[in-house]
Amino acid sequence: MTKHLLSLDQTTKSKVPVAHKEVQRTLWGTKKSPYVRKVLIALEEKKGPYKLEEILPANLLKATNQKIPEVFLKISPFGKIPAYQEISRADPKEFSITESSVIMDYLNETIEETPLRPHDSKENARVSWFMTYGDNVVAAATYKIFFETLVKPNFLKEKTDTSLVDTVFKEELPVVLDFLERTLADHRAWIADTKNFSLADITIATHLITLSTTGLNLDETIGEKRPNLLKYMRKILKRPSVRKALG
Ligand SMILES: N[C@@H](CCC(=O)N[C@@H](CS)C(=O)NCC(=O)O)C(=O)O
Known part of the structure; x- marks a missing residue:
């Protein structure tokens, strides 16, 4: 890894940031959720283009007699929000993950703009x-x-x-x-x-x-x-x- 990248990515020195246009990011959830809000702020800070797929968690979809999309349960096995999904041109296999802090750390590691963790x-x-x-x-x-x-x-x-x-x-x-x-x-x-x-x-x-x-x-x-x-x-x-x- 070059010195330039090291100075941008403060915590995981083995990850090489990928150009934005190579990656399609989808965040599943609703802005009302505090945990979804964490990831939304991180995405905005990192200036990584993304799409918000508006959805309630599975328990609230069920409580309000709404269908739980199968695709959502594949990305979020316990039906929780936020759930994050990514398709990159370099690796066409879909990647998905849940847990707001895990998602934020992943974004911080893979998008070089605006580091959100200190080097020290x-x-x-x-x-x-x-x-x-x-x-x-x-x-x-x-x-x-x-x-x-x-x-x-x-x-x-x-x-x-x-x-x-x-x-x-x-x-x-x-x-x-x-x-x-x-x-x-x-x-x-x-x-x-x-x-x-x-x-x-x-x-x-x-x-x-x-x-x-x-x-x-x-x-x-x-x-x-x-x-x-x-x-x-x-x-x-x-x-x-x-x-x-x-x-
Ligand atoms: N530790 C999780 C908490 C996420 C969470 O509890 N989200 C709520 C919505 S604000 C949810 O999905 N609740 C549905 C459930 O618990 O089944 C995170 O940080 O992402």
Whole structure:
């Protein structure tokens, strides 16, 4: 691999990026899903042309008496979204994969534009840590609100468990928001203290954006007592990739 490519691709030095026109990328899912949003932002950052194949996860298709396309289950065996599918001219065998973080890492490795992981191993480990924290802890709180207030009444025709939502607001969410505020108070540019926007920022921001997709005002939910987190989220919401993914 040439020096030029090494400097572009920060983590996997054995992968050679493929020209965009050689690859057809399809993302299966809906923009309402936080996990699909992660991949959409990554695709927009990487400027890799792609098609969004609008679909609900299999459990919601079933709940709303809609047919589950067989092709979707081939790409996503458990019927989850996002699912990613790629056909490249160099290798006509179709490639497909699920799990938002796995897809984002794959895109980051194979599209050279805008690296979303730092070169430094320690910084990169911190990016992975915040990605895990985002999916396991931030999303544990925000997804409950999303599921209870949006998915249950609109798709499953079930009642929202308001006491669960209250508990998340009173107990779970403040702990998460306070931790993020303390982290950002350290004068860092980005959440994982990297020079550039990274997969960690995509993950953390995406799960917080979920709150606004349920009708909440994100600024008010974060609150004035968390000025660093407010500033961070406003900066992220101005990014063209994020605006496009939300649009
Ligand atoms: N860990 C997965 C989570 C994906 C996920 O749970 N997606 C939801 C939609 S937001 C889904 O497909 N739910 C259907 C199900 O759990 O069967 C990822 O990061 O991609």
